[in-house]
Amino acid sequence: MSAVQEALAALPLVDHHCHGAVTAQLAPAEFASLLTEGEPRPGSGISPFDTPVGVAVRRHCAPLLDLPRHAPAADYLARRTALGWAEVNRRFLSAAAAGAFCVDTGYAPRPLTSPAELARAAGATAYEVVRLETVAETVAREGVEPGEYAGVFRAAAERAVRRPGVVAVKSVAAYRTGFALDPARPADAEVTAAARRWLAAGGPLTDPVLVRQLLWTAVDLGLPLQLHTGFGDADLRLHRADPALLTDWLRLTRGTVPVLLLHCWPYQRNAAYLAAVFEHVYLDVGLALHHAGPARARAILEEALEITPFRKLLYSSDAYALAEFHHLGALCFRQGLAALLKDRVDADELSLPDALLIAAWTGQDNARRLYGLSASDPTND
Numbered sequence: 001m002s003a004v005q006e007a008l009a010a011l012p013l014v015d016h017h018c019h020g021a022v023t024a025q026l027a028p029a030e031f032a033s034l035l036t037e038g039e040p041r042p043g044s045g046i047s048p049f050d051t052p053v054g055v056a057v058r059r060h061c062a063p064l065l066d067l068p069r070h071a072p073a074a075d076y077l078a079r080r081t082a083l084g085w086a087e088v089n090r091r092f093l094s095a096a097a098a099g100a101f102c103v104d105t106g107y108a109p110r111p112l113t114s115p116a117e118l119a120r121a122a123g124a125t126a127y128e129v130v131r132l133e134t135v136a137e138t139v140a141r142e143g144v145e146p147g148e149y150a151g152v153f154r155a156a157a158e159r160a161v162r163r164p165g166v167v168a169v170k171s172v173a174a175y176r177t178g179f180a181l182d183p184a185r186p187a188d189a190e191v192t193a194a195a196r197r198w199l200a201a202g203g204p205l206t207d208p209v210l211v212r213q214l215l216w217t218a219v220d221l222g223l224p225l226q227l228h229t230g231f232g233d234a235d236l237r238l239h240r241a242d243p244a245l246l247t248d249w250l251r252l253t254r255g256t257v258p259v260l261l262l263h264c265w266p267y268q269r270n271a272a273y274l275a276a277v278f279e280h281v282y283l284d285v286g287l288a289l290h291h292a293g294p295a296r297a298r299a300i301l302e303e304a305l306e307i308t309p310f311r312k313l314l315y316s317s318d319a320y321a322l323a324e325f326h327h328l329g330a331l332c333f334r335q336g337l338a339a340l341l342k343d344r345v346d347a348d349e350l351s352l353p354d355a356l357l358i359a360a361w362t363g364q365d366n367a368r369r370l371y372g373l374s375a376s377d378p379t380n381d
């Protein structure tokens with residue numbers, strides 16, 4: 001093993017954006033549907049295992065369930081069921097060997113581990129990320145006058161982020177409207193009129209004025225803001241989730257909160273440009289790492305690192321529900337980054353000390369500095 005590989009293998013990563021793992025036994029069809037961002041159709045003869053992520057799970061996750069590498073999908077599912085969800089979670093979460101997780105708790109259509117449960121199973125520390133759309137939708141559901149909406153939402157968001165262990169907020173504006181929005185902060189009268197329409201109609205927050213108001217409220221809260229960009233499920237319109245569409249908004253928010261562009265694929269080069277030119281912009285390539293698998297994770301990291309300043313790239317898994325992904329994301333990051341740094345050292349484009357610094361910065365230090373995580377924080381309960 002090279003010195004860079006050894007350093008990355010031993011690094012307690014900060015997974016700065018992930019979700020909980022399932023706390024229930026999964027039927028084979030449920031597991032298959034969680035393996036993909038797509039919509040599997042049972043009976044179609046097309047298995048979500050026959051994908052880059054599916055073969056990566058069989059190659060890299062099967063051995064942790066005491067199976068041979070590349071075990072058939074049916075054997076994998078049977079073994080997973082026999083071990084039970086708690087043991088499966090414990091094995092994969094501890095194999096991720098992360099020092100800390102920042103957990104988005106705002107999307108839980110099925111029961112998932114809380115940040116404290118995730119931390120316990122992993123032997124790590126967990127922090128919480130507050131999803132602002134969930135806060136806004138709770139305010140709407142509980143009932144509010146249109147003219148009061150902005151103030152009540154802001155107060156609810158302030159209460160949510162004041163809870164212990166909260167280190168950031170997140171928005172899924174990419175899903176709701178996309179980023180081709182008027183970048184300006186909306187006027188109070190506009191917000192009231194939009195709130196009147198939304199409160200009467202109900203449903204998820206998809207009004208462009210209210211999405212803008214949410215993004216500007218995030219700026220007011222003063223915490224780092226995570227933004228889903230690029231790759232996601234079929235609810236997304238990918239071309240509207242290109243982070244380059246945020247350029248005018250990023251100009252207006254210069255000097256305010258750090259903006260973390262999550263996932264980014266296939267726009268990692270656009271995100272890298274934004275991180276290179278805007279002081280408050282950072283990025284990761286989570287989600288894409290395990291969906292592309294170790295075979296291509298290096299290429300994605302390499303594109304992201306073409307121009308991203310080394311203090312601006314972070315690690316995330318964006319694992320959701322399947323603890324396999326907390327492990328696989330970490331494995332893809334460690335292997336992909338180690339391989340590309342080693343080649344640069346071998347070519348004398350980078351000194352070994354510089355390569356080791358880049359590994360430590362991107363794997364851990366950048367996130368610890370941004371979110372103010374100390375190495376000795378107790379696990380939150």
Ligand SMILES: [Zn+2]
Pocket residue numbers: 017018019104318
């Ligand atoms: Zn996520």
